[in-house]
Amino acid sequence: MLYFDTVAGKPTPFGPMKAGPNQTKGLSPEEMIKNPEVIFNQIKVEKDQVLLKSYAKSEDSIRVVNGMPGGISVLFVPDQVIPGFTYKVEQQDIGSGQETKVRFQYDPGKDLAAKPTITGRIRIEPFSKSYGVVIRFDVPEEIKKQLPQKP
Numbered sequence: 001m002l003y004f005d006t007v008a009g010k011p012t013p014f015g016p017m018k019a020g021p022n023q024t025k026g027l028s029p030e031e032m033i034k035n036p037e038v039i040f041n042q043i044k045v046e047k048d049q050v051l052l053k054s055y056a057k058s059e060d061s062i063r064v065v066n067g068m069p070g071g072i073s074v075l076f077v078p079d080q081v082i083p084g085f086t087y088k089v090e091q092q093d094i095g096s097g098q099e100t101k102v103r104f105q106y107d108p109g110k111d112l113a114a115k116p117t118i119t120g121r122i123r124i125e126p127f128s129k130s131y132g133v134v135i136r137f138d139v140p141e142e143i144k145k146q147l148p149q150k151p
Helices: 029-034 141-146
Strands: 010-012 015-017 043-045 049-053 058-066 072-078 085-089 099-106 118-125 129-138
Touching: 049 058, 049 099, 058 118, 072 085, 072 099, 099 129
Parallel strands: 049 129
Antiparallel strands: 010 015, 043 058, 058 099, 072 118, 085 099, 118 129
């Protein structure tokens, strides 16, 4: 069941269960049938790209906000991983109106060479909804000056 009808309640062995006072109203079944995307539009992912430095320790993050009436789980699934790259979801399970951050870190160690762009997905459960993420690695300014200029 994706909704709770606050008027009719839900039948239980102890009689109908109804929402108490001051409960937020969820989406009506009619609203969900007309436009199921309205459910996913209540989940906000701040951006779809992060920028890390290929030559120094660096960090970036993406904020995820849950506007749903119920809780969700936030996961990050990388498509590939390179040495020194780490990620972490601050709080994997968030309730209604809460937010979390997906943090990305890179520590090049002794390898200061340019790195390839990598990708991944922020997954929202229980909906199996994915939001693509591109992780780019910046190079030092002195290297940028040596690159061919775009016409």
